[in-house]
Amino acid sequence: MYSEHVRQQARELRARGLTWQAVATELGVSVSAVLAWDRDPHAWARRLSECPRCGDAPLDSPAYSALLGYYLGDGHIARAARYYALRVACDTTYPGIINDVTDCITKVRPGARVFLVRRPGCINVQAHWQHWACLFPQHGRGPKHERPIVLASWQQAIVEDHPGPFLRGLFHSDGCRANNWTRRTVAGEPKIYRYPRWQFVNASQDIRELCCWALDLVEIPWRPSNTRTISVSRREAVARLDELIGPKT
Structure with missing residues (x-):
């Protein structure tokens, strides 16, 4: 361009x-x-x-917040000769997430032609536009965990207004909801307790911190399980996150 x-x-x-x-x-x-x-x-x-940043086009903030989460989780932007290609890798076993990413793209970029490009084990949800780099200034060379990932002030404001969609994008791309268990002795007898929990796994410390920040915005307690994993395990916290982001389908 x-x-x-x-x-x-x-x-x-x-x-x-x-x-x-x-x-x-x-x-x-x-x-x-x-x-x-x-x-x-x-x-x-x-x-x-046509661009909400360098022009005067309106921006669907909830859809953008979700798309930002998907981008930080499993997305990247590639430079072509005349446009940028936004690609979000989606697991083929979750068609609902593929539809959600497609819907977010078409709301952020009305009229966009969305391509579903099959790759081994996944589908890239892809759209071309000259202004993707304007909307995702985190774009850069190399893996995201090898470079700083910092939100611009206008992005922070959008996430603060719409933390739920942002968390949906993060957890539905790089997260999972699993059943955990623990063994305790009650009245001298061993008992096994099973409970659900959400986990977000990402190699980038900056992106993990953004996830924790968004969880704090909605007052959902979390804890680090290891160097790459953020867990939401308390029963009421899991229920609250379920309500905000919905199931992975």
Whole structure:
């Protein structure tokens, strides 16, 4: 995606009488780009207006909060020649989550064409847009656990307003709900107690801390089980989290 400065230079060169080919050669851009700018000089402004960050398009905050959680859990953004590709890897055994990610993408980017790309053991829910990097400034090279992951102030405000969807994205991507058990001696007799718990597992300390922060926002107690795992185990806490994020389906 070329900058407005390059586009302005192209318009000035065209006004001086240079051909499309000459302008493209001078600026090092494609002839098709120069042709598009020449035929529709307002296209760039329209594309900017589609973005909630660098334009004035509205943003579905609950859907974005959930999509942010999915992105931090199992998502990444890849740079292509003319757009960014947002991809969220989903387990094929959870079609409900695949549908949820698709729904979030279409609400955040109305009119987006969503692709379901099969990979071994998973499906990548994928959509292309020039402005995905605007909405996910955490985008960068390398695995997320090898670089800092910090929310921008506007992202923090959205999560503070909609912590439930954010937690849904995190736990439905990198979390699980399992039945745990413990053995205790009662009146001299051993008894086994079984109870459910949610666990969030992520290699990034920053992302785990964001999960804990969001749990604190909704007053759900948590504890670290190991260096990569956050657990929600108390009965009332599990019930509250169930209510907020729903089951993995």
